[in-house]
Amino acid sequence: MAGNTFGNIFQLTTFGESHGLAIGGIIDGCPSGLEIDIAAIQQELNRRRPGQSVYTTQRNEADEVEFMSGIFNGKTTGTPIAFMVKNTNQDSADYNHIAEAFRPSHADFTYHSKYQNYDYRGGGRASARETIARVVAGSIAKQILLKEGITFLAYVQQIGSIKAENLDNISLQSIEKSPVRCPDETASAQMMQLIEETASKGDTLGGIIYCNIKGCPIGLGEPVFDKLQADLAKAMLSINAAKGFEYGSGFEGAEMTGSQHNDIFNSDFSTQTNHSGGIQGGISNGEDIYFRVAFKPIASIMQAQQSVDKKGNSITIEGKGRHDVCVLPRAIPIVEAMAALVIIEHWMRWKMYL
Amino acid sequence: MAGNTFGNIFQLTTFGESHGLAIGGIIDGCPSGLEIDIAAIQQELNRRRPGQSVYTTQRNEADEVEFMSGIFNGKTTGTPIAFMVKNTNQDSADYNHIAEAFRPSHADFTYHSKYQNYDYRGGGRASARETIARVVAGSIAKQILLKEGITFLAYVQQIGSIKAENLDNISLQSIEKSPVRCPDETASAQMMQLIEETASKGDTLGGIIYCNIKGCPIGLGEPVFDKLQADLAKAMLSINAAKGFEYGSGFEGAEMTGSQHNDIFNSDFSTQTNHSGGIQGGISNGEDIYFRVAFKPIASIMQAQQSVDKKGNSITIEGKGRHDVCVLPRAIPIVEAMAALVIIEHWMRWKMYL
């Protein structure tokens, strides 16, 4: 009920604050006998971790994952998989200036109101550093699903008002070779320039991430409340800074007519178009599942801002600390991880009825 | 796990198919001692029911709700509240032509694949008629929350490409006096004209619903997975035909900079702007909560369409039956109901820690 668990069958419960001892979690319900590729998990963490390039925050932590249980002789045992990443580079002095203040559009005010005693350092539990646990669990889910032929591919589609448009032949390679994880080379270059310009003003940027899931069997998703798109929407909106979700035709679909929007069947039950986004009646239909997630600009800006302290007195907050200008390049593995957690949950529910 | 339950504390479990005996549900966890205004529930059902005007489907059912348990001497008892609305006007012959066919962009194919034996009549469990149970439970939630000063107001903001723009002084009255539930009179008239034109072509329309929630206390929502916006997103994407969700600045927020987007505090901890949409760090901050939901056009069109039968043979589906051209006017009480179910869930979780 306190919201730190995701999933029912393949269940992740997470813990940890940005400047506490560690971030971690427990995965319960993972099948036994699976080889876990720890290097692949670490690779996903590396995609998420700070300090990857000039375009991401310079807080430099190795973010090495340790497993405390649930793996024996290199394989899962079916018992809980506990893991953690120690926080090694926390400099709490960076945050003394906000111990008594509320930063605009941060979680300081709401956490203070809800909990009174909260760890304000670096955002505490509200820090995006919490997503480390999601990436670890999502990476394990992806490894399991990969053996079933299910794959996930996300990229940055928009930063600020710069939109990727040349989106043919997208691959993990074409995404990863862009420092901002946008496979359109032209847009990628423009995005990098925009980030530099924005950084020089001490400001920040938002954008849109696109994610595609290939290879899902027909039948994932449960009517009526646990429709596949509903669980994907919840997963995405649970990520820090996410402001919107759409799948298939999305908001544009609102302007189409039924005769334009309907996906006509081929004789093999595939469809000629895919406005449905791979989901009909809440259940996967075998086509690609795709969706987009909007992220707001990061609230931590390097400009001075008006704000209030805990008594409501007007104060000025100076921008300090080490922050990204744009969270999207690092959010790619998080979006994929959350998508994988949704799909593995529904894949296991589906298996139960086979 | 089979997805027919919503909520954990204030928990709704629903049942029923479009052409079965009844649609209904059980509400578990409703506090005791509350007077239930059955007429108000019926009023919400009337807003949802077909046959309200020329702009909605002509299937004409009274949709009268009956309560089987949980209410004694006019007040709730704290035990499960079971209710149902009998299906009185089902003419299954309308659907004989689809017993062996899959209608494009309907749930026929996925239900058939997932369940083999499914009630295809009128969409069966996948029919929007299922939302009757949501409206009943949501109406009870709204009654409880109203006493706490929490109110819900949704309206049609867009149909096809016609967008409401004059959105000052919106009230339940200004919404309800529009047959399409759009409070902008000019846009409302254009929408009605568009619906008529589209109907004459046998086609259908989608659009966007806007919803505003006033009066939430500070502190609703649970980090990290059960953020208030995450649960709202799931609730909205669980509604038939919904394709997207955004709250606060939403997709537009992706194009703003941090200095534009941050909501500066006043000395009473209210904010000067509300790009946050009333939620920060996943927790309500006392400002209005607002969001938008995109709906695709209805899949049941009155034009002939190419499709396939269960063996993959090419067939032509003729448009038959009684269908809306645009679901949005009738979806208003559904959006409000699902929003109320999310808020009451989090309000009760919040109360537990007071």
Next chain:
Amino acid sequence: MAGNTFGNIFQLTTFGESHGLAIGGIIDGCPSGLEIDIAAIQQELNRRRPGQSVYTTQRNEADEVEFMSGIFNGKTTGTPIAFMVKNTNQDSADYNHIAEAFRPSHADFTYHSKYQNYDYRGGGRASARETIARVVAGSIAKQILLKEGITFLAYVQQIGSIKAENLDNISLQSIEKSPVRCPDETASAQMMQLIEETASKGDTLGGIIYCNIKGCPIGLGEPVFDKLQADLAKAMLSINAAKGFEYGSGFEGAEMTGSQHNDIFNSDFSTQTNHSGGIQGGISNGEDIYFRVAFKPIASIMQAQQSVDKKGNSITIEGKGRHDVCVLPRAIPIVEAMAALVIIEHWMRWKMYL
């Protein structure tokens, strides 16, 4: 959270009060495509219903079950199965005398304290009539499990201090031919005599029910909290009037030594003894699962009793109404039903990992 749902995968949510309109429930998660034998369900309800013989209460209701959803063409559809049994013989006047009083060892006082507004007629929600919904759902579970070779057989092992001892060759027939459902003919006759004697004094009796489950595959049950015996214990203690649960060697096992108690393996991994009761480490081992449930005597006696009214004033409660002297013969199908709900839940969890 309000406790009216049992199970997670095969999930039963129930509703109804003794003297309300109906008792019923919703089963969510039942696999699709299963033929449901409604007559067999009715047969189980008949074993539970009052008025079967002079040894059970004379309230005479047909207790006919109606299904409102989830079954199409005689088979389950995978969508929620809603059902109800209407209350047809409620005479609320029987209970006017307790509207303002608390009966000793009934739920009147605790329900009043917890809910204030509660349906006191016939015990309301606390009536054993609530178990009708359990019997319906359990009967469906039994039908599904029977096809897997899993069977349930419960009988009355003790009433008052009379214990069945001749327990060879027990069958459904040998149980059902006893009016008190005790397969030991000698004990059965003594139990009937004891019931008659006790009835003549206006008093009531308790006893012990024994239940055996055959045919479970190896592997049902989840460490560490959802051990199979833990879920059976919860299921049994959730039945009205149950006071104790033991499985395998039970309380007697406490007096044995390890060398006496350990079950030695045969070469086919069966065991030479079965003190483990078919469960080791919380997981079924393929041997018979067996357990015993103790029931207290019924609180509704026909003797005058001292009690208090809602203000604490001393009053005398006269025994009125139609009550069993001993609930155990009618509790047999309830024990089997709850056992079946536990086993099907764990059987479906187990299938998921195959």
Next chain:
Amino acid sequence: MAGNTFGNIFQLTTFGESHGLAIGGIIDGCPSGLEIDIAAIQQELNRRRPGQSVYTTQRNEADEVEFMSGIFNGKTTGTPIAFMVKNTNQDSADYNHIAEAFRPSHADFTYHSKYQNYDYRGGGRASARETIARVVAGSIAKQILLKEGITFLAYVQQIGSIKAENLDNISLQSIEKSPVRCPDETASAQMMQLIEETASKGDTLGGIIYCNIKGCPIGLGEPVFDKLQADLAKAMLSINAAKGFEYGSGFEGAEMTGSQHNDIFNSDFSTQTNHSGGIQGGISNGEDIYFRVAFKPIASIMQAQQSVDKKGNSITIEGKGRHDVCVLPRAIPIVEAMAALVIIEHWMRWKMYL
């Protein structure tokens, strides 16, 4: 679904194997602002840990608990409390002889069958060492409930066939001064003698633990499935080696008549007797809640036993390793911890409806 989580509101998820790196867990849902007395938690762990006296196993580990999150400035923050106890004294060589064998009445065979790949060392996940996490979480629950006036007191009532009978004036002190945690001095001495005699034969003992809960408000427990006694029964049967549970009059109540068993009210709504065990209709009535738990003798005996290897070949298992003769003295804090987890769960549910 995989069974490693207990509770819904105050939720404990545990991890760890006997000979893995650590045993631990995450508590989600703990209220914020509470001072946690870490020394008191350690004290409970010390009551559970091996090597306390000659009457318990000599595996000597400090079992020091570390907290990784959820506590800031000495108080809870409302975010997940993660903790662990490192395994420091594991000597895996002790268990090489069972890598290929199934010990009688252990979990080896069922874990092997269910998971194939399992950590057999020291029982792995099935080891009673897993209960460390329960004791930590239960100790926190006890601290919170103590401030509400709710207290827990368990003691050993029976070992083998020796029963405590002088049970007046029981206190934590009178329990703790007995090396076997039996407050009856005479019985305690006999039990110690029995343990020594049994140890000398390489055999083991079971027994019965009694637990009393004082100070619960009226109203804890949810009809119909989450009756307070049902959740207590599940909690107790989830403990390793537990074979039975009874509350109030228990199995003896089966032999009483209604007129003997009914608890007559006093004018203050307390009752003259307490056969109900403090619970009526599944809901606490303000009287003491008390129950008894039967434990089988430990399966690890020091005698040679016939058994089978993984291929079904007959083998002889020699008793090796460091084991208790009787688990009950060390199980006292576990029983109290599980009781506390049940009560805090229901206490928080109850608070929600105030």
